[in-house]
Every structure is written in C-alpha cells, then in structure tokens.
Amino acid sequence: MTLKLPLLWLLAAVVYAFLYVPLAVVVLFSFNDSALNAGWVGFTTRWYELLLADADMLSAAANSLLVATVASIAATILGTMAGLAIHRYRPRLLPALVLTPVAMPEILLGVSLLLFFRQVLDLTLGLASIVIAHITFSIGFVAIVVRARLQGMDEAIFEAARDLGATPWRSFRHVTLPLILPAIVAGALMAFTLSIDDFVITFFTAGVGVTTLPLQIYSMIKVAVTPEVNAVSTLLMALTLTLIAVAARIAPESIRARG
Amino acid sequence: MLLELRNVTRRFGALAAVQAVSLDIEAGEFFTLLGPSGCGKTTLLRMIAGFDAPDQGDILLEGANLAGTPPERRPVHTVFQSYALFPHMSVADNVGFPLLMSRRTREEIVPLVREALAKVHLADKAADYPHELSGGQKQRVALARALVNRPRLLLLDEPLGALDAKLREEMRSELIRLQRDVGITFVFVTHAQTEALALSHRIAVMNAGRVEQVDTPERIYEQPVNRFVAEFIGTCNLIDATVAAATAAHLGLDLGTLGEVVAPAAPGIAVGERGTLALRPEQIRLSARGHAERLRNQFEATVRESLYLGDVTHYSVALANGRTLQALAANSGSARAQLFSTGDAVTVAWRHDAGHFLR
Ligand SMILES: Nc1ncnc2c1ncn2[C@@H]1O[C@H](COP(=O)(O)OP(=O)(O)O)[C@@H](O)[C@H]1O
Numbered sequence: 275m276t277l278k279l280p281l282l283w284l285l286a287a288v289v290y291a292f293l294y295v296p297l298a299v300v301v302l303f304s305f306n307d308s309a310l311n312a313g314w315v316g317f318t319t320r321w322y323e324l325l326l327a328d329a330d331m332l333s334a335a336a337n338s339l340l341v342a343t344v345a346s347i348a349a350t351i352l353g354t355m356a357g358l359a360i361h362r363y364r365p366r367l368l369p370a371l372v373l374t375p376v377a378m379p380e381i382l383l384g385v386s387l388l389l390f391f392r393q394v395l396d397l398t399l400g401l402a403s404i405v406i407a408h409i410t411f412s413i414g415f416v417a418i419v420v421r422a423r424l425q426g427m428d429e430a431i432f433e434a435a436r437d438l439g440a441t442p443w444r445s446f447r448h449v450t451l452p453l454i455l456p457a458i459v460a461g462a463l464m465a466f467t468l469s470i471d472d473f474v475i476t477f478f479t480a481g482v483g484v485t486t487l488p489l490q491i492y493s494m495i496k497v498a499v500t501p502e503v504n505a506v507s508t509l510l511m512a513l514t515l516t517l518i519a520v521a522a523r524i525a526p527e528s529i530r531a532r533g
Numbered sequence: 534m535l536l537e538l539r540n541v542t543r544r545f546g547a548l549a550a551v552q553a554v555s556l557d558i559e560a561g562e563f564f565t566l567l568g569p570s571g572c573g574k575t576t577l578l579r580m581i582a583g584f585d586a587p588d589q590g591d592i593l594l595e596g597a598n599l600a601g602t603p604p605e606r607r608p609v610h611t612v613f614q615s616y617a618l619f620p621h622m623s624v625a626d627n628v629g630f631p632l633l634m635s636r637r638t639r640e641e642i643v644p645l646v647r648e649a650l651a652k653v654h655l656a657d658k659a660a661d662y663p664h665e666l667s668g669g670q671k672q673r674v675a676l677a678r679a680l681v682n683r684p685r686l687l688l689l690d691e692p693l694g695a696l697d698a699k700l701r702e703e704m705r706s707e708l709i710r711l712q713r714d715v716g717i718t719f720v721f722v723t724h725a726q727t728e729a730l731a732l733s734h735r736i737a738v739m740n741a742g743r744v745e746q747v748d749t750p751e752r753i754y755e756q757p758v759n760r761f762v763a764e765f766i767g768t769c770n771l772i773d774a775t776v777a778a779a780t781a782a783h784l785g786l787d788l789g790t791l792g793e794v795v796a797p798a799a800p801g802i803a804v805g806e807r808g809t810l811a812l813r814p815e816q817i818r819l820s821a822r823g824h825a826e827r828l829r830n831q832f833e834a835t836v837r838e839s840l841y842l843g844d845v846t847h848y849s850v851a852l853a854n855g856r857t858l859q860a861l862a863a864n865s866g867s868a869r870a871q872l873f874s875t876g877d878a879v880t881v882a883w884r885h886d887a888g889h890f891l892r
C-alpha cells in the first residue's frame with residue numbers, strides 16, 4: 275500500500291500533464307515575442323494586436339459568435355420543449371429521436387447534413403446551413419439536462435400548482451420554468467460552447483466563402499502554427515472555460531433548490 | 534349537499550381501482566376515506582380534485598357536475614402527502630400563491646397570508662424557504678396554503694403519514710381545531726384507523742375500490758356492517774354463529790359446541806341465519822374461576838398469553854373447544870384488576886348487550 279500510493283500520484287500527474295501541458299504551451303507561446311514556436315524570448319501582446327487587425331479572423335469570429343448565439347437560443351427553446359415533452363408524456367420514440375444525435379459520430383452527422391442540404395433541399399450552403407446543423411446536434415444536450423432536472427422533482431409540485439388555481443400556462447410560468455431555469459441556462463451554455471468550437475460538422479455544412487473560428491484556425495495551421503493561432507486559440511479557450519465555469523456554478527444550484 | 538359522488542367508477546386496464554362509489558358529503562363535515570393501501574382512496578381523491586376523471590358516474594359539487602372542469606377551476610384544494618411546497622418560493626410566497634392565481638392584488642395578499650400563517654403558528658417563518666423547515670412545519674405551510682383562499686372543499690391525502698408518531702398526534706388535534714375553526718369541509722384520506730376514529734364526523738370504509746360502510750366513528754366501531762369493517766377497525770373476535778332465537782330485544786346465537794349466547798337484536802335477522810358474532814376484546818371480562826360475576830354469556834377458559842402494556846393488559850385465552858379469544862383488561866393503577874398469567878384458569882364473560890351479529 276505505502277509503495278503503491280506515490281505510484282498512483284505519479285500516474286495521475288502524467289495523465290494530467292498530457293492533458294494540460296499542450297494547452298499551457300499554447301497559452302504561453304501566444305505571449306512569446308518570437309515568430310517561431312521554439313524558445314521563450316520575451317513577453318508581448320503583439321500577436322493579439324495582429325489578431326485584431328486581421329480582417330479574415332475578425333469575420334470568422336463574428337460568424338462564430340452569430341452562429342453560436344442563434345443556434346444555442348434555438349436549440350435551448352427546442353431542447354427545453356423536447357425535455358418537457360419527454361418527461362410529461364413519456365413517449366416511446368421521441369427520446370430516441372432527440373437523443374440520438376448526441377451519440378452519433380460527428381463525421382456521420384456532418385456528411386448526412388451536407389447531403390441533405392445539397393441533394394434534398396438544394397440549399398446554398400452558408401451561415402444558415404451551419405446554424406441549422408448546430409441546432410440539430412445541440413437539441414439533445416439541452417433536452418437531456420432539462421429532463422434530468424425534471425426527473426429529480428416531485429411530480430406533486432406541478433399538480434399542486436394547478437390545484438391551487440394556476441392555468442397550465444401560469445403553472446409553467448410560475449412553477450415549472452423557475453424550477454428548470456438552472457437546467458435551461460446550463461443547457462444553453464453547453465449548446466453555445468458546442469457550437470462555437472465545432473469543427474467537423476461546420477466543415478461539412480459551411481460551403482465556400484463562409485468560415486468560422488475553428489475553420490479559420492484550421493486553414494492557418496495548414497501552413498504553420500503561428501503565434502497568431504496560439505493567440506486566437508487562447509481566446510477561444512478562455513471563452514469556453516468561462517462558460518463551463520458558469521454552467522458548473524449553476525448546476526449545484528439546481529440540486530439545492532429541491533428542498 | 535356539498536359533494537355528491539354518484540356511482541363513480543375508475544378502471545386501470547382490468548383493475549377497477551374505484552367501483553361504483555356513491556357518497557354524500559355535507560358542508561362543514563370532516564369526512565374520512567379509510568381503507569388499506571391500494572383500495573382506491575387516492576384515485577377517488579384525484580377525481581374529486583380534477584387530476585383524473587371517472588370512467589363512469591358523476592361528481593357534483595353544490596349540485597354542479599364537475600365533469601370537464603379542470604383542477605384550477607374547482608374550488609377544491611389538496612394537501613399532498615409529500616406537501617408539494619414550491620421549493621423556489623418562500624413560505625409567504627407559497628401561501629400567497631393561490632391568491633396570486635386568483636388575481637388578488639399585493640395589498641390584499643399580504644394580510645391574508647399573515648393571517649393564514651398565524652393560524653398554523655408559523656408567523657415567524659414567512660421569509661424561510663421550504664428546505665429550511667421541519668416536516669411538521671412543511672405540513673402546516675401546506676395546510677395554510679390550501680386554506681388561504683377558502684376553498685369549498687379541502688382534500689387531504691394521508692397528510693400525517695410522513696410525520697413521526699409524536700408529531701402525528703399533535704397534528705391530529707391541530708387538524709380538528711383548524712377544521713372547526715375555518716368551517717371548511719375536509720375529505721381526509723388515511724389507512725390508519727385510529728386517525729380516522731379520532732378526527733372524523735363520518736368515515737367511509739373502503740375495500741378493493743368499494744365503499745363498505747359510511748357511518749360515524751362510534752357506529753363504525755361498534756356496529757360494523759361486515760367482517761371486513763369489523764376486522765379493519767381495531768381488533769375483533771369473530772365467531773361463527775347461527776341464529777337460534779330472535780326477539781325484539783335479543784338474539785339467541787348458537788356457537789356450535791360452545792353452546793348458546795345472547796346478543797343484541799339486529800333488524801331483519803331471522804332464525805336460522807348463519808353469520809358471525811363480532812366481539813371487541815374490551816367487551817370480554819376475565820375473572821378468576823369461581824369468582825365471576827353472573828353474566829349471561831360465560832365460558833371457562835385458560836390464559837394462553839398475557840401482554841402487559843401499561844394502561845391495559847392484552848390476553849389471549851383458549852376456550853374449551855380450542856378457540857382463542859382476544860381480551861383486553863384495563864389496569865387501573867393500585868386498585869387494578871387482578872393480573873393473570875399464562876396457564877391460569879379463568880372465566881370469560883360478556884354482557885348480553887355486548888357484541889354484534891354480522892350476516
Ligand atoms: N395511474 C394508474 N395506473 C394504473 N394503476 C393505478 C394507477 N393509479 C392507481 N392505480 C392502482 O389502483 C389501485 C388503487 O390505488 P390508489 O388509489 O393509489 O390506492 P390507495 O390510495 O387507497 O392506496 C392500486 O391497485 C393502484 O396500483
């Protein structure tokens with residue numbers, strides 16, 4: 275036992291190192307005053323300044339934010355409705371329909387959406403097709419979170435609301451909605467995060483001329499991993515971590531409110 | 534008549550959870566549905582509240598058929614066993630909820646909530662959240678919330694079931710006080726017979742979806758209509774009997790090898806009918822053999838078991854033919870009745886006006 279414990283710690287350290295050292299390196303080199311990702315030269319913020327002057331990068335970032343905002347709002351509304359419906363009516367088929375995209379390989383989803391948009395709908399690929407694709411794979415995540423929240427609650431609460439004089443709508447507004455709000459917000463943040471750093475599905479559904487942040491980064495590193503790529507990756511990472519932290523703060527809240 | 538159930542039936546697949554139940558409940562009554570778990574009490578309550586609808590039959594509130602009226606439009610409120618307080622609202626907001634739903638203004642709501650909370654002794658908990666309250670306090674909030682806008686009818690589904698024994702007794706008195714105080718009709722559901730006896734003006738005893746008897750607690754206990762009611766309410770000795778004589782005042786009952794006993798007359802019983810003599814344990818007196826006072830119904834017996842319970846002693850005695858009877862003797866302190874122990878030879882006896890013949 276006494277010998278094994280340090281070994282376990284070492285193993286854990288190695289695993290975490292593999293996970294986080296590359297991320298740390300990216301962050302570090304985004305502040306490195308050298309065009310080569312080789313050795314530390316000195317501190318600078320010029321790569322970030324360069325980023326802000328890069329029109330392609332800015333337009334990709336704007337696209338990403340737009341897509342993520344629209345897609346996460348739509349996915350949150352639809353996913354919440356799906357979660358409520360699955361919980362309330364316990365349908366046989368709906369859960370599978372809503373939740374399958376969550377488990378589906380992204381490449382498959384990307385290819386099938388591409389075929390569907392081009393061959394079936396004859397849609398010109400662009401922002402709209404990206405948004406639709408992102409909504410498709412995000413709904414399931416929101417539905418899962420909302421349904422989990424509902425399952426943890428006493429069904430009698432909702433009956434009590436009706437019993438005490440609330441119409442179905444007012445019962446939803448005054449009781450159901452406030453109770454599932456933490457789940458809805460957590461689901462929305464998840465949908466936003468999934469959308470903003472999605473590469474595979476976006477790659478298939480973007481078409482020509484429209485690019486998002488992950489696509490832009492990919493096209494840049496085909497040439498070389500520049501410090502500018504490090505800088506934009508760092509920003510993306512910061513945004514994602516913030517959203518995850520906010521979602522994690524909301525999740526325990528939802529458990530406490532059960533009374 | 535406040536509430537009328539006419540032949541209400543509810544089926545779940547092949548199971549008839551409620552079968553042809555007819556009840557009349559008067560305004561101001563404390564009415565109890567009593568029966569074992571699974572006999573259909575909750576199903577009946579849910580139909581009255583509007584969460585479920587009968588397959589057959591009608592439910593009328595003050596003469597108006599409730600069919601098709603959603604729960605929110607029935608002047609009927611429910612106290613759920615799990616309390617069902619809204620966890621995201623303070624105690625005051627919970628209690629104010631029904632008032633808010635009936636579109637009262639803030640100025641109207643505040644004093645009504647205060648008054649309702651004072652009634653259940655929770656005036657100082659208005660700002661608390663449900664998770665900060667004890668079980669008994671949650672129960673009181675649920676009551677205040679259900680009563681605050683004075684429904685015509687209050688339904689309570691085993692509201693004391695989740696409380697511990699001591700609290701349950703306290704809440705029992707509290708419920709009686711509250712009901713007499715607000716004057717609202719209560720339909721109370723329980724599977725605990727002592728609760729039903731203690732609280733109710735009238736009790737409906739249910740069994741497998743049917744109502745077996747509707748009566749006052751005294752009559753339910755003293756004059757059960759059948760073996761089910763007799764056995765479900767308290768302990769009861771049930772002895773097979775054949776009617777040997779029937780007069781206006783008495784019945785002569787043939788107990789087979791034990792011989793004949795006398796029981797109170799019951800209407801419509803004819804000589805030759807077979808049935809059951811129901812005797813409560815406290816109606817049976819035990820005395821040392823040879824020292825018995827002269828009672829009409831008297832048998833030699835042997836004590837099989839005696840359980841000293843403090844206020845009473847519970848005896849199990851065997852008659853000459855091997856049949857056992859349960860008997861209960863009060864222990865009245867220093868001048869207490871003689872205590873018997875296993876193996877003692879005793880005389881068991883009961884008065885000519887004790888017991889009850891069941892067809
Ligand atoms: N929604 C339902 N679906 C199927 N069976 C039900 C449903 N609700 C109640 N039952 C059945 O009906 C019977 C009566 O139930 P219930 O009214 O809850 O009894 P009680 O409240 O007296 O314990 C039980 O056998 C129960 O399993």
Ligand SMILES: [Mg+2]
Pocket residue numbers: 571574575576690
């Ligand atoms: Mg029940």
